[in-house]
Amino acid sequence: MEVEQVLHMNGGLGDSSYANNSLVQGKMIEMTKAIVEDAISKVYRSLGSNSKTLCMAELGCSSGPNTLLVAAEFVKTVYESSRKHGRELPEFQIFLNDLPGNDFNCISQWLMPKFEEEIGNINGGYCFVYGAPGSFYGRLFPSNTLHFVHSSCSLMWLSKVPQGLEMNKGNVYIGSESPVSVSEAYYAQFRTDFQTFLKCRSEEVVVGGTMVLTILGRKTETAASKECCYIWELLALALKQMVHEGVVEEEIVDSFNIPQYTPSPIEVKKEVENEGSFIITHLEASEISWAACSATNNDTANHKISAYNVAKCMRSVAEPLLVQHFGQSIIDQLFVKYQNIIWDRMSKEDTKFINVTISMTKRQE
Numbered sequence: 302m303e304v305e306q307v308l309h310m311n312g313g314l315g316d317s318s319y320a321n322n323s324l325v326q327g328k329m330i331e332m333t334k335a336i337v338e339d340a341i342s343k344v345y346r347s348l349g350s351n352s353k354t355l356c357m358a359e360l361g362c363s364s365g366p367n368t369l370l371v372a373a374e375f376v377k378t379v380y381e382s383s384r385k386h387g388r389e390l391p392e393f394q395i396f397l398n399d400l401p402g403n404d405f406n407c408i409s410q411w412l413m414p415k416f417e418e419e420i421g422n423i424n425g426g427y428c429f430v431y432g433a434p435g436s437f438y439g440r441l442f443p444s445n446t447l448h449f450v451h452s453s454c455s456l457m458w459l460s461k462v463p464q465g466l467e468m469n470k471g472n473v474y475i476g477s478e479s480p481v482s483v484s485e486a487y488y489a490q491f492r493t494d495f496q497t498f499l500k501c502r503s504e505e506v507v508v509g510g511t512m513v514l515t516i517l518g519r520k521t522e523t524a525a526s527k528e529c530c531y532i533w534e535l536l537a538l539a540l541k542q543m544v545h546e547g548v549v550e551e552e553i554v555d556s557f558n559i560p561q562y563t564p565s566p567i568e569v570k571k572e573v574e575n576e577g578s579f580i581i582t583h584l585e586a587s588e589i590s591w592a593a594c595s596a597t598n599n600d601t602a603n604h605k606i607s608a609y610n611v612a613k614c615m616r617s618v619a620e621p622l623l624v625q626h627f628g629q630s631i632i633d634q635l636f637v638k639y640q641n642i643i644w645d646r647m648s649k650e651d652t653k654f655i656n657v658t659i660s661m662t663k664r665q666e
Contacts, residue, residue, distance in 0.1 A: 325589060325614060325654065326367050326453065326454045327366060327367045327370065328589060329453060329454060329515060329589060329654075329656055330367055330370050330371060330453050330515070332587055332589070332656070333453070333513065333515055333658050334374065336513055336583055336658060336660050337371055337374060337451065337513050338374065338378050339583075339660070340449065340511040340512075340513050340582075340660050341374070341375055341378045341379065341449055341511070342378060342382055343511060343582075343662070344448050344449055344509060344510055344511045344662075345378075345379050345382050345383075345448075346382070347509045348448070348509070352391055353391055353392060354391055354392045354393075354394060355375075355379060355391045355392070355393055355394070355448050355449070356393075356394040356395075356396070356446050356447050356448050356449075357372060357375050357393070357394070357395050357396070357447070357448065357449045357450070357451070358395075358396040358398060358433070358441070358442065358447050358449075358450045358451070358505075359371060359372055359395070359396070359397050359398065359451050359452070360398045360399075360437045360441075360450060360451070360452040360455060360456075361398065361399055361437065361452050361453070361454070361455025361456070361458075362397040362398060362399050362403070362408070363399055363403060363455075364399075364403055364404035364405070364407040364408050364412070365407075365412075366412075367453070368397065368408055368412055369395075369397075369408075369412055369413075369415075369416040369430075371451045371453075372395045372397075372416065372430070373416060375393070375395070375449060375451075376393055376428060379391065379393070392427045392428070392429070393427070393428040393429065394429050394431070395428065395429070395430045395431070396430075396431050396432075396433040396441075396442065397430065397431070397432050397433060398432075398433040398434070398435065398437060398441055399434065400434065400435070400436060401434045401435070402621070403434065405432045405434065408432070409432075413430065416430070436460065437452070437455075437456075437498055437501070438460045438494055438497050438498055438501070439497075439501060440501050440504065440505065441501070441505065442505045443505070444504050444505060445504075445505070445506075445507050445508075446505060446507070447502075447505045447506045447507065447510055448506075448507055448510045448511075449510065449511055449512070449513075450502060450505075450506060450510070450511070450512040450513075450514075451512070451513050451514075452512075452513075452514045452515070453514075453515040454515065454516075454517055454656075455516075456495070456498065456514055456516045457516050457517040457518065457561050457562060457563050457564070458560060458561055459487075459490050459491060459494050459560040459561060459562055460490075460493075460494050460497075460560075461490070461560060462558050462559075462560045463486040463487050463489065463490040463558075463560075464486060465482060465483075465486040466483055466486060466558050468480045468482060468483065469483045469555075469558060470555040471537065471541065471554070471555065472533075472534070472537050472558075473533050473536055473537045473540065473554075473557055473558060473559050474530055474533035474534070474537075474558065474559045474561065475487055475524055475525050475530050475533075476525065476530060476533075476534050476537065477525055477527065477530070477534065479525060484524040484525055487524065487562045488524060488562065488568070490562065491562035491564060491568075492572060495564075495569075495572045496572060496575070496576055499572065499573065499576040499578060499579065500576060500578070502578075503576070503578030503579065503663065506663045507663065508663055508664070508665055508666060509662060509663060509665075510662070510663045511582075511660065511661065511662050511663075512579065512659075512660070512661050512663075513658065513659070513660045514658070514659050515656050515657070515658045516563075516564060516569065516656065516657045516658075516659075517529070517561075517563050517654060517655070517656060517657075518563045518564045518565060518566070518569070518586065518655055518656060518657035519563050519564070519565050519586075519655050519657075520565065520566070520586045520588075520655055521565065522565050522567060522568075524563075528653065528655050529563035529655060530563075531646075531652065532611075532615065532654075533559055533561075535639065535642045535643055535646065536615070536619070536639055537554075538642055539635055539636075539638040539639040539642055540554045540557075540635065541554070542638055543631065543634070543635065543638065548631060548634065549627065549631060553626070553627065556626075557623075557626045557627070559619070559622070560622075563655070564657060565586075565657070566584055566585070566586050566657050566659075569584070569657055569659055570584055570659070573659065573661060577664075578663060578664060579661035579662060579663055579664065580661060580662050580663075580664055581659060581660070581661050582660045582661060582662055583658070583659065583660040584657075584658070584659045584660075585657075585658050586655060586656065586657050586658075587655070587656050587658065588653045588654065588655050588656070589653060589654050589656065590651075590652065590653050590654075605644050607644075607647055608640050608641075608643040608644035608647050609640055609644075611640075611643050611647070612636050612639050612640035612643055613636075615636075615639070616632075616636050620632060623635070
């Protein structure tokens with residue numbers, strides 16, 4: 302499976318689209334708002350009054366209401382700071398990056414008018430927004446051009462499925478019964494990819510520029526921890542049910558593995574320090590309930606509604622990968638089973654996603 306060609310969230314505005322099923326990701330961004338504002342303010346102050354242009358990149362932007370949330374915050378934070386300190390408002394360049402399969406048309410047709418309306422009351426400056434398709438595990442922008450880089454819920458995706466997963470039968474990710482070699486293979490691929498990511502950004506970010514990255518991860522140092530693997534273990538269980546019913550062949554399930562790794566804060570810190578281009582200014586792990594996939598607080602008490610929304614969220618994320626491997630015909634049935642399994646577990650357990658957020662500044666050369 303060529304991950305770069307297949308990996309993208311469900312586009313459009315339909316019932317299974319990422320745009321309509323990314324509420325929990327939006328809440329994750331909201332949780333890091335203070336960290337983002339601090340990073341933006343820090344880089345703007347460091348540039349002095351001679352800076353005429355500020356450049357930001359949103360990496361893994363996808364297509365939905367979260368795509369331009371931080372971009373809007375970027376413009377607003379600089380605007381308020383410029384007013385406070387009596388500085389001329391700079392021009393803004395904002396790059397929206399994702400893999401080529403992302404629904405960039407939806408961004409331009411639906412999201413850009415909303416973004417323009419939101420920042421329309423900011424006078425005296427220009428804001429230029431560009432699409433930048435391509436993998437962030439390679440160079441995307443000219444050297445020393447980016448002042449601020451943001452990414453949320455994207456960097457846990459790997460550039461490819463790790464090698465050496467032949468013994469991971471019955472799982473679609475690291476599972477509680479996976480051999481240690483499986484965790485090691487996933488971790489090795491994460492280290493390679495994250496080092497590449499940091500090296501590429503170190504060439505693109507200006508000295509003193511900042512990055513804020515939020516990665517789906519874990520608090521514990523155990524890679525097979527339930528707090529990061531459970532959501533995929535339940536999907537594997539739904540697939541096993543379909544194998545038992547004769548709908549899917551066992552060999553096809555055994556050959557499917559999610560190209561993702563959910564790191565711990567210590568693992569993230571280690572790779573940043575080893576690469577050496579950035580100084581860590583903030584590092585934390587936070588948690589958010591699976592029930593946050595639902596729109597209202599009343600839904601969180603109704604496990605059936607919450608499970609339905611969690612399953613839809615995961616479908617909007619994983620469907621393209623699943624269709625490429627299993628075909629379209631099983632998808633509806635798979636997610637009905639998945640929803641029922643999630644419903645059972647949410648009624649009995651406190652289920653949460655864990656996020657690792659890191660803020661960093663590029664070192665003096």
